Amino acid sequence: MTEVVGAGSARVPPYVLVTGPEEILAERAVAQTLDELRVTSPQLEVVRVYAGGYEPGALALHASPSLFGGATCVVVHDLDEAGEELQGDLLRLLGQEPAPDLTLVVQHRSGQRGRKVLDALRGAGARVLEAPAVRTDRDKSDFAAHEFRRARRKATGEAVRALVEAVGKDVRELAAACQQLIEDTTGVIDEQVVLTYHGGKVEATGFRVADAALAGDPGEALRLLRHAIAVGVDPVPIVAVLAQQVRQLVGVGSAGRGRSGDIAREVGMAPWQVDRARRTLAGWTAEGLATCLQAAAAADAEVKGGGRDPVYAVERLVLTITGQHTRHQGG
Structure with a gap:
């Protein structure tokens, strides 16, 4: 940014x-x-x-x-x-x-x-x-990373992502969270440090649900989903995150080989997001991702009023995604 x-x-x-x-x-x-x-x-x-x-x-x-x-x-x-x-x-x-x-x-x-x-x-x-707008997840990740660099503190890409997931809705809150970590911790700020301060918020987000689902872990994905629903997270943004994460895998997979920074600019992601997507892609086929995209579109319509039970719709989407992972496909 x-x-x-x-x-x-x-x-x-x-x-x-x-x-x-x-x-x-x-x-x-x-x-x-x-x-x-x-x-x-x-x-x-x-x-x-x-x-x-x-x-x-x-x-x-x-x-x-x-x-x-x-x-x-x-x-x-x-x-x-x-x-x-x-x-x-x-x-x-x-x-x-x-x-x-x-x-x-x-x-x-x-x-x-x-x-x-x-x-x-x-x-x-x-x-x-x-004072450019900070709107997308990539903008917010770049903003948080700059906050840490400005304070001469090292923060891992995973830590930045976890922080954006926890408090990224409001840029002012994100800046305050960065400042808290800078003042209250020493050494490298990693994901565990962020979880120590913001674990409850991170665990309740759709990003954690998506991580578990795209890793092919139905038990953990459903546990996190039910926890998110229990603490008041609406099914609509959870489905949106699941769909976004699947689209990111499709985008990175279609981009082929190349430097993470180059691909990040091409697909509108941060370089660490590209690296993470590449690691996740090891468990996926193009056909499986296509099935997930179709399921996400159907779930999106259901949670926005087209279905009778939004919670059931998002649970079914999670199970569809985990079922398409190669660990459940004989891969």
Whole structure:
């Protein structure tokens, strides 16, 4: 994933643009900029302007030199929601010579609103810090891995995957979980360390069910499935995970030989996911995977209202998958 890019020890320019929808990365980019400014201006005055409820002329007032001197940073939030008044005031400010001791930081999530201001910022040489969306499992895995690298801690691919499975719905929660492991543990962060802190959440997810099913272990797969159902996990996402994992095996199997990184880019997975899929493929045939895909499609329709018993539908899918493993096919 794209990292929030800083300028190190270089002086912060008069204009900074933080662009992208991921709130935690945008917040870090703003905080990083303020920290850099405070190196040379410990008494930095920070003024925050929000698009909602903006009053015309307020920006010019905040940007004017202070009677008491000193550096000021004006942070404009939510440009993508800004009305004409705020956009116009920003364009007027950008059309002037940058005031000494003033830094303007503008945050914009996405979309076309505020496009003229964005163009003016870039044209004025603004530093651009990106806060890209973290949506897919691969994005979240890359995010977590970067969190550990940033703290100079080694974490295995299995540990990252387990953490994403446990707390990956919300990026802010994922960042907090990474920080907890960094602060509370020493040495290499492996899967067992993650299970120690988040074992209950991990065990209850569809990923654990899928791992056991694709390993051809019906007893463990059903145990994990029933545990997940008992603690409130809905059958719909469990079926979705099972189908996703089967599709990943099909994708990696179809990609043939090659470096994990190259195949990962081709099929939209992380390299460690490719390595894991390759190990799992040892127990599968193309025909078996095709049968599983058909069964997953049928189960998906049933758990979404097409069948009478969603729990039975997902149990039947698990047994179909384990039954197609070569250990049950005389392989």
